[in-house]
Amino acid sequence: MPSRRTAVLAALAATASAFVAPSLQAPKVAPRHALVEEGAFVPDMERRNIMNLILVFGGALPAVGGLAIPYLLFFIPRGGGGGGGGLPALTKAGDQVTFKSWLDSHQVGSRELVQGLKGDATYLIVDDNKQIRDYGINAVCTHLGCVVPWNKAANKYMCPCHGSQYDETGKVVRGPAPLSLALAHITDNAGVVTFTPWTETDFRTGLNPWWK
Numbered sequence: 001m002p003s004r005r006t007a008v009l010a011a012l013a014a015t016a017s018a019f020v021a022p023s024l025q026a027p028k029v030a031p032r033h034a035l036v037e038e039g040a041f042v043p044d045m046e047r048r049n050i051m052n053l054i055l056v057f058g059g060a061l062p063a064v065g066g067l068a069i070p071y072l073l074f075f076i077p078r079g080g081g082g083g084g085g086g087l088p089a090l091t092k093a094g095d096q097v098t099f100k101s102w103l104d105s106h107q108v109g110s111r112e113l114v115q116g117l118k119g120d121a122t123y124l125i126v127d128d129n130k131q132i133r134d135y136g137i138n139a140v141c142t143h144l145g146c147v148v149p150w151n152k153a154a155n156k157y158m159c160p161c162h163g164s165q166y167d168e169t170g171k172v173v174r175g176p177a178p179l180s181l182a183l184a185h186i187t188d189n190a191g192v193v194t195f196t197p198w199t200e201t202d203f204r205t206g207l208n209p210w211w212k
Contacts, residue, residue, distance in 0.1 A: 138182035
């Protein structure tokens with residue numbers, strides 16, 4: 001028969017075991033391959049980087065190209081009108097100017113702008129004999145590039161920007177413009193008013209053309 005002391009010790013041991021906290025264990029995490037559907041493609045890091053670059057450049061290149069291409073084209077000289085080639089005079093609407101249509105709608109003494117060589121605004125002049133003068137006068141001021149209007153009352157081209165003045169042939173008569181207005185020959189190409197480059201001596205100054 002067990003002693004009283006042995007019975008007490010057994011009771012204390014049973015009581016202590018009731019206060020022991022259950023062992024803590026980290027929750028089990030399913031392996032990565034178990035989180036995706038079986039057979040699904042999971043790209044590795046290298047493939048992900050390549051895909052990101054494709055997305056970035058695929059969106060950026062069209063935007064950059066759309067801005068850069070017009071900017072670069074701005075610095076490329078326009079074709080036509082260079083060398084010995086002719087270029088038809090064009091109205092503001094982009095229509096070719098014919099001798100007949102122009103003379104039918106413009107009076108003697110008329111000086112009106114059309115698009116000339118290199119796209120520059122150029123004056124067509126109707127002379128007293130009811131004919132278009134055989135040269136056009138470039139309207140771009142040789143000072144800072146303003147378009148110079150014709151002042152009929154003063155019988156001059158007078159720049160509104162800085163006061164430069166040119167006579168009725170486009171020869172500079174007052175600065176700050178340093179040079180006369182450029183010239184272009186006018187020829188008849190099957191009835192179309194056509195500009196060709198003026199490469200010989202400038203009859204107004206006796207000098208080689210500065211715009212050549």
